[in-house]
Amino acid sequence: MIDPDELVQRKAVVAEARSWIGTSYHHRAAVKATWSDGERLTPGGVDCATLLAQVYEAVGLTPPVPIPSYPPDWHMHRKTERYADTVTERAREIDQADALAGDVVMYRFGHSFSHAGILMPPGWPSIVHAFFASRLVQLDHGEGGVLAGHDRRFFTVW
Numbered sequence: 001m002i003d004p005d006e007l008v009q010r011k012a013v014v015a016e017a018r019s020w021i022g023t024s025y026h027h028r029a030a031v032k033a034t035w036s037d038g039e040r041l042t043p044g045g046v047d048c049a050t051l052l053a054q055v056y057e058a059v060g061l062t063p064p065v066p067i068p069s070y071p072p073d074w075h076m077h078r079k080t081e082r083y084a085d086t087v088t089e090r091a092r093e094i095d096q097a098d099a100l101a102g103d104v105v106m107y108r109f110g111h112s113f114s115h116a117g118i119l120m121p122p123g124w125p126s127i128v129h130a131f132f133a134s135r136l137v138q139l140d141h142g143e144g145g146v147l148a149g150h151d152r153r154f155f156t157v158w
Helices: 004-019 048-058 082-088
Strands: 034-036 039-042 092-094 104-109 112-119 126-131 136-141 152-156
Touching: 004 048, 004 112, 048 082, 048 112, 048 126, 082 104, 082 112, 082 152
Parallel strands: none
Antiparallel strands: 034 039, 092 152, 104 112, 104 152, 112 126, 126 136
């Protein structure tokens, strides 16, 4: 049974993550797209790391997360777990079976865990993520397409 306060927080994470859908992918940016009457007024821009930081900060679950400068292809040349280390400072790893909407899934691309998304209802494998290949923040199937077959880790801030 989920604590009622945690349930409210999880719903807030889901709502905030959904509010970023349609924002353009842009390396290291952190600006949500704006909309009016179903039309995008500004494209905004965010990558998967800044999306997570912005969502969890906006709902008050983490303080601002400093994201140091990094090249977009760092994971192809280094085994250093830059991204995963930042996540593990703020969340704890959990089993996939325990992951719920509002939790995080990380994927190994290249030499390290370098991509992540936020689980959406009804839970795994429904995710929201900012993905370079699609050039935007999207609701996606976490086991499909280019995400299929990649090693995964799951984390929670609760």
